[in-house]
Amino acid sequence: MFKIKLRPYWLLCLAVAGAFIGCDRSQKGTEMPEPDPYAFVAPANFPESVYRFQNNPVTKEGFELGRMLFYDGRLSGDNSVSCGTCHRQTFAFADHSHDLSHGVGNKLGNRNTPAMANLAWMPEFFWDGGANHLEVTPLNAITNPVEMGETLKNVIDKLNGMPGYREKFRAAFGHDTINSQLMFRAMAQFTGLLVSANSRYDRYVRRENGVEFTADEKEGLQLFTANCASCHATDLFTDHSYRNNGLDSDFARDPGREIVTSDPADRGKFKVPSLRNVALTMPYMHNGQFYTLRRVLDHYASGVKDSPTLDPLLRQNGRLGIPLTEDQKTKLIAFLNTLTDAAFCNDPRFRDPINNSTDQ
Amino acid sequence: MHTRTYTNALRQPYTVSHFMYHVRNFTLLKEDGSVYKVPESYFLIDHEKPSSAFITLPDIPAGDYTGVSFIIGVDSTRNTPGVQTGALDPVNAMFWSWNTGYIFVRMEGNSPVSPQPNNKLLFHIGGFRGADNCIRETSPSLNGNVLQAWAGKSPEVHYKADASKLFGAPDQVNFSVLEGTAIHGGPRAVQMADNYR
Numbered sequence: 001m002f003k004i005k006l007r008p009y010w011l012l013c014l015a016v017a018g019a020f021i022g023c024d025r026s027q028k029g030t031e032m033p034e035p036d037p038y039a040f041v042a043p044a045n046f047p048e049s050v051y052r053f054q055n056n057p058v059t060k061e062g063f064e065l066g067r068m069l070f071y072d073g074r075l076s077g078d079n080s081v082s083c084g085t086c087h088r089q090t091f092a093f094a095d096h097s098h099d100l101s102h103g104v105g106n107k108l109g110n111r112n113t114p115a116m117a118n119l120a121w122m123p124e125f126f127w128d129g130g131a132n133h134l135e136v137t138p139l140n141a142i143t144n145p146v147e148m149g150e151t152l153k154n155v156i157d158k159l160n161g162m163p164g165y166r167e168k169f170r171a172a173f174g175h176d177t178i179n180s181q182l183m184f185r186a187m188a189q190f191t192g193l194l195v196s197a198n199s200r201y202d203r204y205v206r207r208e209n210g211v212e213f214t215a216d217e218k219e220g221l222q223l224f225t226a227n228c229a230s231c232h233a234t235d236l237f238t239d240h241s242y243r244n245n246g247l248d249s250d251f252a253r254d255p256g257r258e259i260v261t262s263d264p265a266d267r268g269k270f271k272v273p274s275l276r277n278v279a280l281t282m283p284y285m286h287n288g289q290f291y292t293l294r295r296v297l298d299h300y301a302s303g304v305k306d307s308p309t310l311d312p313l314l315r316q317n318g319r320l321g322i323p324l325t326e327d328q329k330t331k332l333i334a335f336l337n338t339l340t341d342a343a344f345c346n347d348p349r350f351r352d353p354i355n356n357s358t359d360q
Numbered sequence: 361m362h363t364r365t366y367t368n369a370l371r372q373p374y375t376v377s378h379f380m381y382h383v384r385n386f387t388l389l390k391e392d393g394s395v396y397k398v399p400e401s402y403f404l405i406d407h408e409k410p411s412s413a414f415i416t417l418p419d420i421p422a423g424d425y426t427g428v429s430f431i432i433g434v435d436s437t438r439n440t441p442g443v444q445t446g447a448l449d450p451v452n453a454m455f456w457s458w459n460t461g462y463i464f465v466r467m468e469g470n471s472p473v474s475p476q477p478n479n480k481l482l483f484h485i486g487g488f489r490g491a492d493n494c495i496r497e498t499s500p501s502l503n504g505n506v507l508q509a510w511a512g513k514s515p516e517v518h519y520k521a522d523a524s525k526l527f528g529a530p531d532q533v534n535f536s537v538l539e540g541t542a543i544h545g546g547p548r549a550v551q552m553a554d555n556y557r
Binding site: 184 | 383386388405413414415416417420425428439440441442443444445449450451453455457458459460461492507509514515516517518519521545546547
């Protein structure tokens with residue numbers, strides 16, 4: 001049973017004493033400001049971002065708090081697993097050499113840890129697109145029993161019980177009563193600033209510092225544009241779609257996008273991942289089944305399996321897959337290696353502030 | 361809650377361990393046909409917390425009201441803007457992390473006929489997109505009573521939220537088959553949402 005009480009308003013006479021306080025915009029110096037390491041800057045070769053920080057302006061304090069939370073195992077059920085446990089900066093925030101994610105109590109997840117970069121441009125998150133907003137994305141990893149295995153309420157209670165965190169929230173947001181919105185906004189300030197756009201490829205397309213490609217890399221780029229870029233589109237290297245790329249002919253174990261949409265036409269479809277830093281993010285695919293880029297290309301050339309939802313781009317002219325010679329694969333890999341952004345993987349802003357190291 | 365046994369439309373017994381739902385957008389109807397829409401406000405009713413089942417709508421224009429309607433479920437625009445506070449704080453465990461959006465009605469319990477482990481029942485009704493839309497408006501009858509909202513008066517309406525209505529009709533839910541024991545959004549949730557009225 002629930003009750004509604006209607007409370008009428010009383011006649012109120014409000015004497016509003018309005019005082020207009022003039023804003024004295026005293027002149028500041030006109031010298032060029034230092035580049036702000038905590039400003040969100042969209043690279044020139046990127047489309048418009050999806051997350052624009054309107055409700056969550058980035059500050060040094062907010063970003064640093066988000067970084068601390070990202071690397072804090074206390075967000076997990078047994079205080080042992082942080083976001084950074086699987087998303088490791090050295091490997092472009094992927095989980096190097098782990099085909100499936102490892103969670104609390106050595107539990108195995110059922111999908112490969114995705115790399116993190118340029119998240120402010122992503123409309124949806126996870127292999128099946130189950131999260132629709134940058135801020136809500138960490139909730140899944142925190143509450144998933146095979147990942148961090150904790151309840152959101154316990155996380156908020158733990159944080160409120162730590163004076164150090166309360167002080168940091170006060171510095172970042174002006175409140176020291178921590179709620180989930182403030183926690184996730186702090187995390188979004190950190191994850192949203194994980195911008196990777198300083199690979200050799202970026203400097204080549206932006207014509208910076210006379211960066212040139214080798215002959216193989218140039219040919220690889222041409223092959224990529226002809227064979228891969230319809231899905232791995234734009235300089236984000238994804239069109240944000242979900243596709244069945246023929247890893248299997250039966251998807252009973254993991255139906256992918258169908259879990260989210262309840263649409264059988266989405267069975268076996270998974271997000272087209274960005275290829276940023278792809279040379280560092282092995283193993284590949286939603287289930288981590290390929291350990292090298294060559295095995296990935298072998299799959300597209302000769303391993304595609306048919307099923308009713310197979311992407312039409314992988315079933316053309318009466319054959320499955322994308323025809324590629326061994327030489328073409330070598331050149332494609334040369335190109336894919338140009339997407340590695342060493343500055344991003346070594347950026348001190350993104351390092352673990354607790355263990356102060358990105359080593360294994 | 362917990363101990364009392366209810367029966368569904370198929371006369372299958374069950375107990376309730378969680379019963380929570382989101383209500384919003386109260387509209388008050390006057391005798392002359394005019395309406396007053398209460399400004400957007402969300403309430404999460406949790407039958408574990410009796411105080412949450414007492415909603416106060418402040419600043420109602422004075423008048424005699426003959427009807428009340430409200431919406432069960434969270435508006436599509438509130439399912440997409442990130443993390444919110446109050447009744448919509450994901451800490452309330454009415455928020456899906458595997459498919460971002462709110463659970464509008466959460467009913468969990470047990471039935472001896474359920475084939476689930478521990479005879480569990482778990483119904484999470486939500487979904488705001490297209491065919492998965494479980495947002496429903498309802499206008500429960502005031503049985504001819506008039507709500508006199510005048511200065512100095514704060515009329516109260518007592519509604520009975522009958523969890524058994526969730527299980528039929530028109531959509532009868534059979535607790536003795538797996539498909540009738542656990543629902544997480546999707547087409548079955550939409551059918552159950554049609555049972556609200």
